[in-house]
Amino acid sequence: DEELDAARYAEVAEDLEPDQVALLLESLPRDERQECWEQVPEEQRVDVLVEMRAEARAPLVKELDSRTLDQLISGLDAETLIELGESLPDDVVDIALARMDERQRAHYERSAQYDEDAIGRYVDHDLLILPQNSRVRDAERLLRREVPEYTTHLWLVDRTGRYTGAVPTLSLFGKPDHLPLVDLIDDEIEPLSALRSLKEATEAFEHAEISALPVVDENGLLLGRMSMRLALELLHEQYESQMMASAGLDEEEDLFAPVMRSSRRRATWLGINLLTAFLASWAIGLFEGTLQQVVALAVLMPVVASMGGIAGSQTLTLMIRGLALGQITAANMMPLLRKELSVGGLNGVLWAVVIGIVASWWFSSFAIGVVIALAIVVNIAVAALSGVLIPILLDKLKIDPALSGSVILTTVTDVVGFVVFLGLGSLFLL
Amino acid sequence: DEELDAARYAEVAEDLEPDQVALLLESLPRDERQECWEQVPEEQRVDVLVEMRAEARAPLVKELDSRTLDQLISGLDAETLIELGESLPDDVVDIALARMDERQRAHYERSAQYDEDAIGRYVDHDLLILPQNSRVRDAERLLRREVPEYTTHLWLVDRTGRYTGAVPTLSLFGKPDHLPLVDLIDDEIEPLSALRSLKEATEAFEHAEISALPVVDENGLLLGRMSMRLALELLHEQYESQMMASAGLDEEEDLFAPVMRSSRRRATWLGINLLTAFLASWAIGLFEGTLQQVVALAVLMPVVASMGGIAGSQTLTLMIRGLALGQITAANMMPLLRKELSVGGLNGVLWAVVIGIVASWWFSSFAIGVVIALAIVVNIAVAALSGVLIPILLDKLKIDPALSGSVILTTVTDVVGFVVFLGLGSLFLL
Known part of the structure; x- marks a missing residue:
């Protein structure tokens, strides 16, 4: 460095x-x-x-x-x-x-x-535009001057400025001077609507075989263009902002933001998480009597919570990617749930046995081993279920599951884990 | 849907x-x-x-x-x-x-x-190449045939196939037929080395104002080209794989992978996390006697662990972004640590007071409020410290902090949180 x-x-x-x-x-x-x-x-x-x-x-x-x-x-x-x-x-x-x-x-x-998420806000105006009745010679005259970067096409407009077509500059070579440009229009290029979102713009570039696309308004007026270079930059920002948001941070956050401002912003996220932690505490509080008599339960609580949280976030992450790609539909939700429950079931049983044996040996009590093993199986199954359903629910409510999915999921697995574990403990160990 | x-x-x-x-x-x-x-x-x-x-x-x-x-x-x-x-x-x-x-x-x-991460593996061969002694008329003849997508330049090579320069196709307009193409070379275009990583390729496209770059091998031989379209796709994959890896999943993971295979893969990640959970349990186990006498401590444990984990991952996320952008250096590490400790200090004190009051009221004990308040302050400070140091350490060891940083961090905040909280409890509440 x-x-x-x-x-x-x-x-x-x-x-x-x-x-x-x-x-x-x-x-x-x-x-x-x-x-x-x-x-x-x-x-x-x-x-x-x-x-x-x-x-x-x-x-x-x-x-x-x-x-x-x-x-x-x-x-x-x-x-x-x-x-x-x-x-x-x-x-x-x-x-x-x-x-x-x-x-x-x-x-x-x-x-x-x-607005901030619309393509129209970010168009550039470095593009070569010609009236639609122009000919090859007009295009060649224009191209002899300095051309903007990423220029692969000329754009034709009608008298009112409406977009009428794209002419590949390379198609001009060897064409007669008087040929009308409309004869050279590439029909495969579809202009972007200015109202569409930035995410849709980056998707468009994955299909359009062109490095800058024309952008039109609601009336078909040619506003400017958006380059693939900008799409690359926007994709970068989008992922960065998603990563930051998952920790309750803003993408614009400065590494050296003033301490007071930074503290104030982060306090909100800590506050939200505190509420969920108190919820978990409340669940534990329901079993104070049991804990007093079987202190081993208090010692093992983090294992139950952690295994549920990890198993759940694996399912959640798979779902978040699927939702982002549009791959989760009403048709595949049930088979997906079945598959995730099966995976959860298998791993639940596997780790329940391992954890049960360790716990029995640690506290010299077969009953404690059985209690934690049952709690692990139930909590991992609940984690799989929540991992599938929570993101689908959030998506339906138009809330980004990448942002709040994880907090909600671990709250569920914490509370369920503690209640099941301590509840079973109260039944079998007192 | x-x-x-x-x-x-x-x-x-x-x-x-x-x-x-x-x-x-x-x-x-x-x-x-x-x-x-x-x-x-x-x-x-x-x-x-x-x-x-x-x-x-x-x-x-x-x-x-x-x-x-x-x-x-x-x-x-x-x-x-x-x-x-x-x-x-x-x-x-x-x-x-x-x-x-x-x-x-x-x-x-x-x-x-x-290999899988090198540019050379992904070049395409759809490019227009001419000998370096060609003239404008040769170029125009070539361009009259069908041209590959994203063609904005012709590439010149010497007799052995070594890359010698890029000629913008648009610079040909209006030039005399016999002009040597070398006179039209655009010096600003630097070829990509085939050995460089895919990440470096996407960065190159943020600076090069061109939609496809030539790729050369160690000897300067022109291997092919890489398009910005591919860079966009690779960036997408890179982020997707990072998101999946943070939950111990593979980017190639199929939504409907067979249950057995999927369970086996996820089991590893669960196993690693189980070890960290047992570490936390072990820390709690050191204080069994205390827990038996003051069961309120068991009830409040998740609050201490959770606040440390959340505060730590905020710092960690900021650091992961900084490292990815090359913004963390030996020179700014100390000021950054000071700033994060200050932010942690402020938030630690704020939430310590809130949590202390709630805990005192809940268990009708001023001493419990003081104990948890002190534990929160210490754990949030440790979280800030770990949030800065863990990713720097992992980066030095060439381990991606986005992958394992979070597991290590929460293990630290869990163990430190439990030990400080239960330790203080043993001192002041028995």
Whole structure:
């Protein structure tokens, strides 16, 4: 591992892409980050800010003096302002808009109408557009100028700006000058609707054999394009945010967020989990008398809870993937439940025997072995059942099972595990 | 949700892409899957098999009669055989190779040399290659034929097949026929080394503004190309496999794997977790005498363990993301530890007070409130410390912290939590 601090920054910065500078800045504690930021060349600053997480970006923007901020916001294009928007004070956004050229401002206003999860918000406007009655010679003239990255097609529109078709640039080679472009349209390319979600955009790229797709609004108006490169970035963010959410964290969370703010945010998740822990305690509390007489039960409680929790989360994880891929339907729910119950049954019996033997030997009591073995079988079966049903239920309620499934599942396996184990203990050991 | 069963398959199949058929087949129980598979048109079968998970694919391949298998393997290209290889018996692979044309066989043999995580294994060979002394007219002649998808560049090689440069196809427009192509080389494109990992390939696409990159071997020989589309698919698989691994599951796991096989695989993970649960039990067992006298301690144990586990996994998740992005270095480890300990300290004190009050009231004992409050503070601090150090340690040992970090962390917080809580209980409550 190399040390990356403000002093070394100057040496390495020249070779770094804006997203790498952003990662480096985010890895520094906030005071060092500020120092290092001041060494980023002015012409790179906007690109670096765009790549940073909102929470790490905001304080850097706040510290800018008005002259620098001024330079930074003059000449912003629509995409960049959309991306930076949430970190800029409203009045700065207004100034930036006032300074934009009219076309970019129109782009901005159209994009800003779409919400955070809609494709329309993230279109870029670097695309080559021609009227639908253009000919091969018009296309060739356009292509002789500088072309935007990922350009593989020209886009045709009618007089009102409605999308009419895509012409592969390579199809132009060897074609006569006067041939109408409509004769070269590739019918297999379907434009994306601006209202569709980002997830649908990444799916579209898995089928479309093209590196940038046209995006149209509800009326068929060509708004811009979305590149596969952006889809790759969005997929990355989507997974990162899912991983963070499963621990009650936000994707924008800064590694060096201020202690107070970070504590406050995490407190909520701890609070929710505390409630579930108290629920488990309450279940145990029902059997205080039994515990007092057979203290071995208290010692073995974590084994029962843990085995249920682990078996359940294996089923849950399989279900979460299946739901994400659209593979769980009303038709296969019952066979799936049967299969998971069988797997749970087999593993339940196997580990019940192992645990039963260990517990009997440990506490020199055959009865304790039998009690924990029964509790393990029941709890692993309940875990399989919950692992299948909880995510299906959450999905029906439009709650992401990847987010809250695990908390609910372990609450169920904890409570059921404790009640069954201590309940059987009360019956057979007193 | 729509029911997707064998009977309905025929109606919808025409509109489905091979990957969608694969998802549909995987969502069916194994006997229905076989029925449905038999309705897949022969010309689509290879593409569907390629898209399926290895574990779901293998039994379908096994059931093929020799005539069908024969049809299926004649005319395979190198990429497809690489992809299907693991599901085909060795002798079938040999027959497929014998039937391949010589060029494809050479491609296959080169790709098969690279291991599962290397770029070289997954290159495709659909690229337009020209000798480096070619001129614009040669390029235009080549482009008039059918071009592979994602073609934005032509690749130049020397007489021995070494990669010498990339020529953007669009740069050809308006250039004189006799201009040497070397004059049009785009210097910004750097070929991928075949030995690099798939993760590095997806990172390269975030910087290269191109939809397919050339791949070269150790000697600079042009092996083929890797498309951004494949990078997108690989990123998807990588995240899926990480999610599955965190529950001790394999990415290739079939939703309807046979019960015996599935049980056997999951048993290992349950066994590992059982050992950690017994460790927690052992810790509790040290305090049997105390538990017998103060049964309230047994009731409250899950609260101490749970709060430590949750607080720890928040820190752990933040660290896992930081490590994946290369943001954790020797230089920022100490400030990070300080910050996480501060956050843990604040939340520890906050929740210690809340839990202390609830416990005092529940068991009408101020002393119990004090004991659990102290235990919570200590355990959340230990959780923050472990959340930072465990992933760093695992990373140094080249073990993926996303895989085993959580098990180790909760073992630490369980054991420390129980020992501190019951230890304090023994000191103050007896």
